[in-house]
Structure formats: C-alpha cells, structure tokens
Amino acid sequence: xxxxxxxxxxxxxxxxxxxAVRGIDLAVAAGQFYTLxxxxxxxxxxxxxxxxxxxxxxxxxxxxxxxxxxxxxxxxSVPPYRRDIGMVFQSYAIWPHMNVFxxxxxxxxxxxxxxxxxxIRDKVEKALxxxxxxxxxxxxxxxxxxxxxxxxxxxxxLVREPKVLLLDEPLSNLDAKLREDTRIELRELVKRLGITTxxxxxxxxxxLTMSDLVAVMEGGRIVQEASPTEIYRMPKEKFVANFIGLTxxxxxxxxxxxxxxxxxxxxxxxxxxRCHLPEDTAIGDRVVVxxxxxxxxxxxxxxxxxxxxxxxxxxxASFLGDAxxxxxxxxxxxxxxxxxxxxxxxxxxxxxxxxxxxSCRALAS
Amino acid sequence: xxxxxxxxxxxxxxxxxxxxxSLWHWIVFVVVLLLVATPLLFLVLGSFSTARLPSEFxxxxxxxxxxxxxxxxPGTYAVFTNTVIFAVGSTFVGLVIAxxxxxxxxxxxxxxxxxxxxxxxxxxxxxxMLQAMAWVLLSSPRIGFINVALMNIFGLSSPPFNIxxxxxxxxxxxxxxxxxxxxxxxxxxxSMDPALEEAAATxxxxxxxxxxxxxxxxxxxxxxxxxxxxxxxxxxxxxxxGILGLPTGIYVFSTKIYTVLHSASALPAYxxxxxxxxxxxxxxxxxxYLYSRVIxxxxxxxxxxxxxxxxxxxxxxxxxxxxxxLVLLFISLSVIIPFAVFAYVSFLPFLQAPSAKxxxxxxxxxxxxxxxxxxxxxxxWNTLIMTVSVATGTVVLSFLISLVVVRxxxxxxxxxxxxxxxxxxIPGMVMGLALLWIYLQIDKLDIGLFGSIWSIxxxxxxxxxxxxTRVMNxxxxxxxxxxxxxxxxxxxxxxxxxxxxFCPLLMPSMTGIWIWTILHVIRAAGKxxxxxxxxxxxxxxxxxxxxxxxxxxxxxxxxxxxxxxxMLAFTLLLRVAxxxxxxxxxxxxxx
Numbered sequence: 001x002x003x004x005x006x007x008x009x010x011x012x013x014x015x016x017x018x019x020a021v022r023g024i025d026l027a028v029a030a031g032q033f034y035t036l037x038x039x040x041x042x043x044x045x046x047x048x049x050x051x052x053x054x055x056x057x058x059x060x061x062x063x064x065x066x067x068x069x070x071x072x073x074x075x076x077s078v079p080p081y082r083r084d085i086g087m088v089f090q091s092y093a094i095w096p097h098m099n100v101f102x103x104x105x106x107x108x109x110x111x112x113x114x115x116x117x118x119x120i121r122d123k124v125e126k127a128l129x130x131x132x133x134x135x136x137x138x139x140x141x142x143x144x145x146x147x148x149x150x151x152x153x154x155x156x157x158l159v160r161e162p163k164v165l166l167l168d169e170p171l172s173n174l175d176a177k178l179r180e181d182t183r184i185e186l187r188e189l190v191k192r193l194g195i196t197t198x199x200x201x202x203x204x205x206x207x208l209t210m211s212d213l214v215a216v217m218e219g220g221r222i223v224q225e226a227s228p229t230e231i232y233r234m235p236k237e238k239f240v241a242n243f244i245g246l247t248x249x250x251x252x253x254x255x256x257x258x259x260x261x262x263x264x265x266x267x268x269x270x271x272x273x274r275c276h277l278p279e280d281t282a283i284g285d286r287v288v289v290x291x292x293x294x295x296x297x298x299x300x301x302x303x304x305x306x307x308x309x310x311x312x313x314x315x316x317a318s319f320l321g322d323a324x325x326x327x328x329x330x331x332x333x334x335x336x337x338x339x340x341x342x343x344x345x346x347x348x349x350x351x352x353x354x355x356x357x358x359s360c361r362a363l364a365s
Numbered sequence: 366x367x368x369x370x371x372x373x374x375x376x377x378x379x380x381x382x383x384x385x386x387s388l389w390h391w392i393v394f395v396v397v398l399l400l401v402a403t404p405l406l407f408l409v410l411g412s413f414s415t416a417r418l419p420s421e422f423x424x425x426x427x428x429x430x431x432x433x434x435x436x437x438x439p440g441t442y443a444v445f446t447n448t449v450i451f452a453v454g455s456t457f458v459g460l461v462i463a464x465x466x467x468x469x470x471x472x473x474x475x476x477x478x479x480x481x482x483x484x485x486x487x488x489x490x491x492x493x494m495l496q497a498m499a500w501v502l503l504s505s506p507r508i509g510f511i512n513v514a515l516m517n518i519f520g521l522s523s524p525p526f527n528i529x530x531x532x533x534x535x536x537x538x539x540x541x542x543x544x545x546x547x548x549x550x551x552x553x554x555x556s557m558d559p560a561l562e563e564a565a566a567t568x569x570x571x572x573x574x575x576x577x578x579x580x581x582x583x584x585x586x587x588x589x590x591x592x593x594x595x596x597x598x599x600x601x602x603x604x605x606x607g608i609l610g611l612p613t614g615i616y617v618f619s620t621k622i623y624t625v626l627h628s629a630s631a632l633p634a635y636x637x638x639x640x641x642x643x644x645x646x647x648x649x650x651x652x653x654y655l656y657s658r659v660i661x662x663x664x665x666x667x668x669x670x671x672x673x674x675x676x677x678x679x680x681x682x683x684x685x686x687x688x689x690x691l692v693l694l695f696i697s698l699s700v701i702i703p704f705a706v707f708a709y710v711s712f713l714p715f716l717q718a719p720s721a722k723x724x725x726x727x728x729x730x731x732x733x734x735x736x737x738x739x740x741x742x743x744x745x746w747n748t749l750i751m752t753v754s755v756a757t758g759t760v761v762l763s764f765l766i767s768l769v770v771v772r773x774x775x776x777x778x779x780x781x782x783x784x785x786x787x788x789x790x791i792p793g794m795v796m797g798l799a800l801l802w803i804y805l806q807i808d809k810l811d812i813g814l815f816g817s818i819w820s821i822x823x824x825x826x827x828x829x830x831x832x833x834t835r836v837m838n839x840x841x842x843x844x845x846x847x848x849x850x851x852x853x854x855x856x857x858x859x860x861x862x863x864x865x866x867f868c869p870l871l872m873p874s875m876t877g878i879w880i881w882t883i884l885h886v887i888r889a890a891g892k893x894x895x896x897x898x899x900x901x902x903x904x905x906x907x908x909x910x911x912x913x914x915x916x917x918x919x920x921x922x923x924x925x926x927x928x929x930x931x932m933l934a935f936t937l938l939l940r941v942a943x944x945x946x947x948x949x950x951x952x953x954x955x956x
C-alpha cells in the first residue's frame with residue numbers, strides 16, 4: 001500500500017543545514033499497522049509528513065496505493081489534498097471555531113458536491129459513532145475533554161474512508177490510564193476497518209503493543225525493522241537494545257566462535273559467557289553483550305568457566321510493585337536483574353545468578 | 366502497489382510540478398516590492414534631480430545641488446535638533462505613562478481595572494490633530510482658556526502656559542503615543558511566567574532585585590522593540606507639530622518638508638524636499654534593522670516564557686486610590702478635556718473663554734452651518750470610500766504577507782517581512798512625496814491616478830502594512846501549525862485553508878487591524894494634503910486642517926465633536942461584534 005524509496009529530507013534552518021531524513025526505504029502492506037519508533041529528532045515525524053505531503057522531500061520516491069505521490073527524479077509532488085489519507089496530529093488540531101459536527105464534516109465538504117447534505121450527515125454520524133462521540137454533534141469543539149478531542153480528531157481522519165491513516169503521536173497528550181485503554185481501542189478499530197496505518201511514536205510500549213511491524217529510527221535512518229517480538233528479543237544494534245526496554249550491557253571480547261547450538265564464547269571483565277554472536281565475527285573482536293533483566297534468574301550453581309553463572313553483591317534494590325529490581329556489582333560491572341517481589345534477597349547479600357545463554361546476544365560495538 | 370518505473374511515470378505528469386505552490390508567494394513578494402521599493406527609489410532619484418517639476422524628471426539631470434542647498438542651510442540643523450528633542454521627548458513621555466498604566470492594570474490590585482483596560486485604548490479615538498487644536502484653545506498664550514482664567518484669578522501680567530513650544534508638542538505627542546504602547550506592553554507583561562520571578566525569589570533575591578534582574582531583564586527586548594516602534598511613530602507624526610509648530614516656526618522634518626512644498630512665495634522645491642526626506646530613509650533603514658534584531662531576541666525569550674498564568678498581584682495598599690486618580694487624570698488629559706473643549710466651542714457663536722455669557726449664547730448654529738456646506742456630502746463619501754478601502758486593503762495584504770513570512774519556507778520571507786516594516790519609519794509626508802513622483806510619471810500614460818482618492822488609498826495602505834503585519838505575524842504564530850495541516854489533510858486547497866481555518870481564527874486580529882486602520886486613516890492629514898488634488902478629492906482631515914488654518918474654529922469644533930462621537934460609537938460597536946464572539950476561540954487556539 002505504501003512504498004518509500006531512498007527518501008531524503010534536507011532543509012536550512014537558523015542553525016544551518018539539517019539532514020532530517022537520510023535515506024529511508026520501507027514498504028507497508030495493505031491493512032498493516034506500521035510504526036516508526038525513535039527518540040525526538042530521529043526523523044520519524046518528518047518521514048510521516050512527507051508521506052502526508054505536508055513536507056516536500058529533497059530526494060526519493062513515495063507511492064501510496066500504487067500511485068506515485070512524490071518523486072524527485074520525475075519532479076512529481078502531489079499536494080496533500082489530492083492524497084488519499086487521513087491524519088491525526090499530536091495536538092489533535094481540532095478547529096476551535098467549529099463545533100464537533102463541522103469539524104468532522106470538513107473533509108467531506110472539501111470534496112465539493114460529491115456528497116449531499118443527507119449523505120454528509122449520515123457519514124459524520126457514522127464516524128462519530130465509530131469513536132463513541134454520538135450525541136455531541138453540536139458541542140463547540142473547545143468544550144471537549146482531551147480524550148474526546150483525540151477521538152474527534154480520529155473521526156475526522158476516518159470520515160473520508162481513506163486508504164491510509166497517519167497517526168502522529170496521538171496518545172502522548174493523554175493521561176496514563178486513558179492512554180492504556182486507547183491503545184487497545186485504537187488498534188482494534190483500525191484492524192476492524194482494515195485500514196493501512198502508519199503510526200509515529202517515541203513510546204516503546206505503544207510501538208510494541210500496537211504494531212504489526214516496527215521500524216526503529218535514529219539520526220534520519222531506519223536502524224531495524226521487524227515485528228515487535230523480534231525487535232525486543234533480537235535487537236540488531238546497541239541503539240535498538242538500549243532504546244527499547246531496560247537492558248544490561250557488558251563489554252566483551254570474542255574468544256570462541258559459534259558451536260552447533262549457535263552459541264559462541266566471550267570474555268567480559270566479570271567472567272566468561274556463552275552467547276549468540278553477530279554474523280561475520282572473528283576471534284578477538286570487541287562486542288557488547290546484551291541481556292534483559294527479566295531473563296536473569298538466581299542460581300545455586302557455583303560460577304565456572306562455561307555455565308553463565310556469575311556472583312556478586314547486591315548494591316541497590318528498588319521495589320517496582322510487580323517486581324524488585326536489583327543492581328548487582330560483579331567486579332566493575334553493575335548487572336540489573338528483576339525478581340519476584342517475595343524474594344528473600346536483600347541489599348548487601350552476595351548472590352549467584354544465571355544469564356541464560358540463549359537470552360544473551362553479543363552485538364558489534 | 367509498486368513504484369512505477371521512471372519511463373512509465375513520465376506520462377503521469379498531469380500532477381503539479383514541484384515549486385508551483387509557491388507562485389502566490391512570489392506574487393505577494395513582487396507586489397510588496399513594487400509598493401515599497403519603487404517609491405523609495407524615486408525618493409532617492411528625485412533627491413538628485415535638478416528638474417523643476419517631478420513630471421520633467423529625467424535621468425540626465427542629476428546632481429548634488431539639492432543636498433548642497435539643503436545641508437548648507439543652518440536652518441536645517443536647527444530642524445534636526447528640534448526633531449531629535451521632539452522624538453526622544455515624546456517617546457519618553459509616552460513610554461513612561463504607558464508602562465505605568467500597563468503595570469497597574471496587569472500586576473496590581475488597582476480598582477476598576479476592566480474599565481481602565483478598555484478605556485486606555487479608547488484614547489486612540491481622539492485624533493492627534495484635534496487634540497493639538499483643543500490644547501491650543503486651552504493654553505495658547507493669547508486665547509487659551511486656562512491662561513486667561515489663571516491671569517484673571519491671580520492677576521498675572523503674562524500667560525503662564527504656551528502650547529506653541531517644543532515642550533507643548535512633546536506633551537501632546539507623548540499622550541498620543543500612550544494607547545499604542547500600552548497595547549504592546551500589556552501582552553508582554555501578561556505572557557511572563559511568574560514562576561520565573563518566583564524562582565528568583567526562592568534564590569534569595571529581594572523583590573526589587575528580582576524585579577530588576579528578572580522581570581526587567583526578560584522584558585527588555587520587548588521594551589526596546591516598543592521604544593523603537595514608538596520613536597519612529599513620533600518621527601512620522603505630522604499633525605501635532607503641524608498645528609503647534611508651524612504658526613511659530615518651530616519645524617521638525619515632516620513639517621519642514623511640507624513647508625518646502627507648500628511655500629506661499631515660491632514654486633514647490635521637490636528636489637530639496639527629497640534631499641531632506643533622505644534623512645528619514647536613513648533612519649528608517651537603521652531602525653528597521655534594530656527592530657528586527659531586537660524582535661528576534663525577544664522571540665527567543667518568549668519561547669522560555671509560557672502562557673495562561675495567573676500572575677500574583679501586587680498590593681498597592683494606601684496608593685490604590687491615588688494611583689486610580691492618576692489614571693483618570695491621564696484619560697481626562699487625552700480624551701475627556703479635549704472633547705469637552707470641542708463640544709463647548711461647537712456651540713459658541715464666536716470663540717470666547719467659558720463664562721455665564723458664553724453659555725447663554727450657545728446654539729446649534731455651527732452644526733446647521735456645516736450641514737449646509739456644499740461639498741459636505743461629497744467629502745464624506747470620499748472619506749468613507751477611502752477609509753474602508755484602506756482598512757480592507759491593509760487587512761488583506763497584511764494577512765497574505767504574514768502567511769508567507771510566518772508559514773512558508775519561501776526564500777524571501779525575511780526580506781518580505783523587513784520590506785513590510787520599512788514604511789512605518791517613513792513619514793506619511795515623505796512617502797506622499799515619493800509617491801507623487803511616481804504618480805506623475807504614471808500620469809504620462811494617461812491613467813489619471815494623480816490627485817485622485819485612489820492615489821491616497823495606495824499611499825495609506827503602504828504605510829499601514831507595517832502595523833498590520835506585526836499584529837498578524839503574532840496572531841499567526843498563535844495558531845497551531847497542526848490546525849492548518851489538518852485542513853490540508855482533509856483535502857482542502859491552499860485558498861480553502863485560508864478561508865475556512867485562518868480567516869475565522871484570525872477574525873479578532875483582523876477586526877482589530879481594521880478598526881485601528883480606520884481610526885488612523887480618518888484623522889491623518891499629511892498624505893491627503895500632499896497627494897489630493899482638487900476640491901472633488903478632499904477628505905475630512907484636509908477639510909478640518911484647512912478650516913482651522915482659515916480660522917473657522919467654531920465650525921471645526923462642530924465637525925470635531927461629531928467625528929469623535931462617531932469614532933467612539935464605531936469602536937464600541939466593533940469591539941462588541943468582533944471580540945465577544947471569539948473570546949473562547951482565542952482561548953482554545955493557544956493550546
């Protein structure tokens with residue numbers, strides 16, 4: 001449904017030339033929920049705005065539903081009003097001078113003459129029903145709550161039944177509880193309508209829970225594109241591992257290449273570990289071993305050369321409600337691990353713990 | 366689903382090409398360039414021209430003769446000194462009063478604040494020309510009511526006040542500067558986050574020290590901007606120095622240029638007038654540069670400060686009522702007293718100081734006389750057409766300019782912004798002079814622009830886009846970019862976005878600019894005096910000026926009284942209509 005090829009955006013600002021997007025290729029299949037995830041300034045919003053036509057790229061090609069809407073080579077740039085898309089903005093952008101009905105009817109009225117008054121009324125009511133805002137038609141837009149404004153913005157984006165829905169951090173202005181509910185509702189809604197969705201966020205939880213496919217961006221490039229599970233379980237780069245979830249990083253040197261199970265051996269300052277190695281690794285390479293705190297468990301075995309058990313002293317313990325997070329000092333490293341709250345481990349205890357080899361991934365540093 | 370190959374998509378080029386959307390940006394740019402740069406070009410060329418009349422202008426007769434003549438005259442330096450004293454003095458007086466008022470209204474527990482907040486801008490209703498005339502009636506040495514009264518009571522041998530002096534001019538022009546400065550200062554004070562001041566307090570700063578180091582420090586760029594703006598406003602003022610300075614030969618540049626052109630004894634010396642006007646061009650360039658630098662700085666500051674705070678109010682305590690009385694005094698001096706004087710004079714058969722006899726002789730005769738003046742209907746019609754055209758033109762042009770300046774990535778948006786500001790620093794008199802040269806050249810094509818109402822309309826619009834774009838820029842910055850983008854995403858074209866989103870959201874600002882322009886156009890005499898030709902093109906301000914000049918003081922009183930009342934009613938009406946409806950819009954669009 002969407003295909004972007006070699007997209008580059010460069011513009012001049014007061015601080016000189018900015019390369020907001022430096023070559024992005026992506027493809028979104030029909031009906032897919034695709035998320036661009038990254039820290040602020042990574043180029044995710046710029047990419048979305050190029051897709052919408054609100055910003056003109058410097059280079060590249062964008063196609064929506066088979067139609068080329070932007071191509072630097074062929075000097076094509078379809079204006080936003082001729083693109084078959086709906087968009088929800090971070091600020092919702094509800095027009096304060098119109099009431100709820102008029103806000104939703106606006107896109108239909110802009111199609112000049114395509115719909116009769118009755119049809120417009122009908123479509124607006126359907127759209128409002130979809131987002132559960134029935135009965136609020138005559139309410140002036142500024143008198144809506146934040147959650148209602150967010151849903152109104154969604155209704156406005158959907159009322160034309162566009163092929164593609166673009167969402168620019170639509171949940172970031174809601175409070176925590178409401179955000180949680182809306183996450184699920186929003187995904188259910190777009191899946192039910194079968195609409196292709198591109199979602200921009202800096203919130204990893206939103207990306208992981210809602211998407212079919214996540215693209216993690218950094219510095220104007222896509223660093224990794226994969227399903228949420230893969231992104232979390234198998235980050236390809238240190239940046240991805242660091243950005244998504246809490247992770248332990250251990251500097252290491254490769255001392256043994258992959259065996260039959262696909263596990264190699266590395267030497268860290270806290271001891272030797274067996275772990276997955278990146279492709280094309282040679283003995284002696286510097287790597288970073290990544291392991292999630294929740295994958296680590298207590299062990300009764302004694303540390304040896306090959307069993308991935310380490311020993312250390314608990315330096316910090318913080319109660320998180322559903323878990324306790326410990327920081328264990330092992331030589332000069334601090335390793336975080338998450339345990340069930342009813343554990344008997346206390347601050348200052350000496351503990352042994354296991355880093356399961358299949359949960360440890362070495363990444364090129 | 367897939368991207369077509371380049372060879373295939375060459376057939377799809379019915380789609381708009383890159384760059385076309387900026388076509389209207391170019392149109393706006395060129396129009397402003399023509400409106401602003403061409404008069405200035407002719408002003409420069411004309412200053413070197415030795416031709417006797419602008420219509421005889423040719424590029425071959427250029428020399429420095431005008432400059433030598435003008436700048437070798439010691440009188441010019443006296444004019445220069447007067448102008449500097451006048452401008453600095455009036456700016457100072459205006460700014461001090463306006464700052465005090467703004468602070469009292471925004472940050473203290475002054476009583477009846479809402480009324481004062483509404484009342485101070487209302488003083489704009491009083492035209493400077495009429496204000497000056499009223500104060501002549503009150504304190505001229507010969508007939509001034511105050512002088513006469515004080516001399517009678519205390520048996521003085523000479524009048525204590527003389528309004529026909531530089532201090533007199535500074536006093537009146539200073540009063541006139543107050544409402545605009547007030548309107549610029551209030552938002553400045555309001556947008557300041559009190560947390561910034563509280564942070565100073567919790568860092569151990571005493572109230573006075575936190576006010577000086579934080580409040581004043583944060584406001585300084587804004588204050589500087591207001592100061593430069595006011596300074597150039599005063600420089601361009603013609604009516605007050607015209608009424609008060611011309612009779613006694615105290616010239617500032619704008620009145621000097623008028624005299625050079627309207628000398629009774631000699632042909633108008635256009636070239637010399639231009640050579641004098643060049644000084645203004647210089648000042649304009651410098652102040653525009655300074656203004657844009659200062660504004661850039663103050664906008665950087667605004668990013669830090671927030672909005673929607675409820676500042677803590679200072680308790681005035683004992684000074685609450687004395688402060689209120691001082692505010693009333695200001696409003697009396699700038700509106701109530703001048704209006705009372707006009708109303709009084711308008712009923713008199715001949716000018717005389719207030720007495721029982723004077724009140725007994727009052728009648729409606731003066732009103733009856735002006736109603737039966739032959740040209741009245743025509744003159745009012747001219748004035749109406751002119752003011753409405755100027756106000757509407759200014760709003761539309763300012764809106765378009767600001768859209769390009771604030772919302773586009775058009776390469777020339779900064780230049781456009783500065784071009785729009787330049788005319789503010791060019792006095793109406795000088796701009797009128799510059800346009801005269803152009804109109805006379807255009808007239809060779811037999812278009813008939815010269816001397817007509819439309820020639821004045823164009824001159825006024827050029828002058829007011831600087832104010833219009835300042836207000837519009839600020840208002841546009843308040844409208845969240847997403848509101849515009851959301852309309853585009855809903856399938857609206859550029860002009861539909863303007864019509865359905867910007868126009869309604871900016872209606873309060875547009876109405877504000879419209880009223881402001883009307884109030885200023887109707888009273889400005891400088892440009893019409895120099896550009897209008899023939900009695901069929903006369904407008905109200907010129908008629909008042911001429912009647913005053915010829916000594917029909919009572920008739921001026923009648924016209925002035927009506928004018929002030931009409932303007933007051935008009936302002937109130939539009940305030941109610943324009944601002945009431947959109948209060949909640951303003952509140953909501955800032956989120």
